Structures are given as C-alpha cells and as structure tokens.
Amino acid sequence: MRFLRMLLSANVVVLILLMALQSLSVAAQMRRNGPGPGIPGHPGDPRTEAFIRKALQEQREQDLVKRAQLVVAGPHVDIFQDGLVVDPQFLAVTEDAYGKLEELTGRKFDTAVLGPRVRVFVSTQIGISHVWRGYEHPKDPKGIVFLNPRVYAGAMAGTDATFIHEMAYLIMWKFYSHTLREGIANYLAQRIRPGAGSGANPAGYDWSIKVPKAMTSYLGTTKEAPRMMTAEPESRGVYYYASYRFVKYLVDTAGMEVFMKLYESRKPEDEFPKLYGATRKEMIAAAGM
Numbered sequence: 001m002r003f004l005r006m007l008l009s010a011n012v013v014v015l016i017l018l019m020a021l022q023s024l025s026v027a028a029q030m031r032r033n034g035p036g037p038g039i040p041g042h043p044g045d046p047r048t049e050a051f052i053r054k055a056l057q058e059q060r061e062q063d064l065v066k067r068a069q070l071v072v073a074g075p076h077v078d079i080f081q082d083g084l085v086v087d088p089q090f091l092a093v094t095e096d097a098y099g100k101l102e103e104l105t106g107r108k109f110d111t112a113v114l115g116p117r118v119r120v121f122v123s124t125q126i127g128i129s130h131v132w133r134g135y136e137h138p139k140d141p142k143g144i145v146f147l148n149p150r151v152y153a154g155a156m157a158g159t160d161a162t163f164i165h166e167m168a169y170l171i172m173w174k175f176y177s178h179t180l181r182e183g184i185a186n187y188l189a190q191r192i193r194p195g196a197g198s199g200a201n202p203a204g205y206d207w208s209i210k211v212p213k214a215m216t217s218y219l220g221t222t223k224e225a226p227r228m229m230t231a232e233p234e235s236r237g238v239y240y241y242a243s244y245r246f247v248k249y250l251v252d253t254a255g256m257e258v259f260m261k262l263y264e265s266r267k268p269e270d271e272f273p274k275l276y277g278a279t280r281k282e283m284i285a286a287a288g289m
C-alpha cells in the first residue's frame with residue numbers, strides 16, 4: 001500500500017516523465033542516424049512527445065499554483081503573483097469583468113464546479129495566457145486563469161482584453177464548439193472593452209479580412225480546431241476573427257439567450273434552423289462570410 005502511494009506521488013511521476021523524455025531524445029538521435037519510420041505509441045512518436053510535454057506543463061502549473069504569492073483577495077477573485085510584482089489595483093479590474101460577464105451572459109459563475117473563487121495568476125513563466133488545462137479545461141474544470149506579464153500590463157493600461165477572454169471561458173466552461181467558444185470569449189471581451197486586443201487578435205479586428213471558404217466550414221460546428229489554421233499566427237488570427245464575427249452576428253440577430261442555447265447544445269450545427277430559422281451556412285453567408 002505504502003509502495004503504491006509512493007509510486008503515485010507527484011515526484012515519482014515527474015521522474016518517470018523525465019526519464020521518458022530522455023529516452024525520446026535518444027530515440028530521436030537514433031532516427032537521425034538510421035532510416036525507418038517512428039513506431040506509433042513509442043518514444044519518438046509525436047503523439048507520445050505531445051503527451052509528455054502536456055504532462056510536464058501540467059506539473060509546472062501545479063507547482064506555479066503552489067508557489068505563487070497571494071496579492072489581494074476580493075469578493076469573487078483572488079490575485080496571485082509569480083516572478084513579478086502585481087499591482088493590487090488589478091483586483092478591481094477583474095472584479096468588474098466578473099460582474100459584467102455574469103450580466104452579459106445571464107449566467108452565474110458555476111462555483112459548485114469551479115471552486116468558490118476565481119484565481120488569477122500573473123506569472124513570468126506563462127507564455128500564452130490560458131485557463132487551467134487549456135482546451136481540456138472541461139475535463140478538470142477549475143476557476144484558474146494564467147496570464148503572462150504583457151497581458152497583465154495591457155489589462156492595467158486598458159489596451160488589452162485577453163484577461164476577459166480567459167475569464168469568459170470560466171463562466172461558459174462547458175463547450176462543444178471550439179469556434180463558438182473562441183467567438184463568444186472575444187465577443188464578451190469586446191463588449192466590456194471595445195477596441196482592445198484579445199487572444200490571437202492583439203491589435204483588435206480588421207474587418208476587411210477575407211475569410212477563406214475552407215475556414216467557414218468549421219464555424220459553429222463541433223469539428224476539432226484544424227492545426228493548419230491555428231498553429232501559424234496569421235491564419236490563426238483569421239480563424240479567431242471569423243469565429244468572433246460569426247458569434248457577433250448571431251448575438252446581434254437573436255440575442256444572448258438564444259446564442260446560449262446554441263452554445264450549450266452538444267450538436268450546435270443541427271440547431272440553427274430551430275433557433276435562427278436558417279441553416280448554419282445561410283447564417284454564415286448572412287454574416288458576410
């Protein structure tokens with residue numbers, strides 16, 4: 001029993017992962033030296049490497065949550081700092097966003113699931129700002145937001161709304177469509193801070209952007225975010241812009257409550273005729289894409 005507990009302890013898990021990572025680089029070296037494809041599920045397989053990278057990132061974030069210092073606690077939000085000094089005034093900014101997100105969506109933060117308080121961590125160790133576990137947040141929903149120092153500085157200066165984009169993920173944590181999720185996060189960020197940049201559109205929106213047809217086939221569906229569209233910064237910007245533009249059109253057309261029905265549906269692509277009286281494709285065309 002004790003042995004089992006020891007095996008499961010976090011330190012041992014990290015050690016095993018580090019060993020696996022080491023064997024990966026050895027395997028990569030072997031591949032460079034000799035021909036032959038990588039074997040799926042084995043060291044050298046990109047899926048295995050991605051899995052280990054993710055596990056290590058999770059461990060790093062768990063450590064960050066443990067070591068970060070509490071700056072200030074408000075009625076709903078706690079602010080933490082790690083590697084820099086965060087102005088306690090940031091609390092008022094996030095509390096304001098908390099209230100407005102509830103007001104705009106007509107939804108309450110689900111404290112029974114997310115925990116009693118929203119915890120915002122500003123850390124020099126964060127590259128891209130995100131919620132706890134990123135895209136996989138619904139598998140382990142917690143009220144945790146990680147922000148990098150640039151996003152925090154922009155939040156304080158009033159020029160960036162990424163912190164609202166990330167907080168929106170918490171209030172609408174259960175999602176089925178990636179484009180509806182990105183779109184509503186940016187829509188809410190724009191409603192609360194008009195004109196501010198957020199997420200993959202740090203300089204706001206260029207409405208003259210032409211959205212490729214191939215990209216519109218993802219809007220409002222449960223299709224997985226295409227790597228080719230999200231990995232590269234330029235097409236990523238277009239993909240997020242298209243998601244925002246579509247969601248804005250939907251909310252402007254029939255209001256937030258109808259949009260929430262679409263968002264909370266497991267198969268949103270089938271709900272358009274019932275909720276909007278038009279197909280998904282027709283709605284995309286009506287939105288000018």
Ligand SMILES: [Zn+2]
Pocket residue numbers: 165182185199
């Ligand atoms: Zn996002």
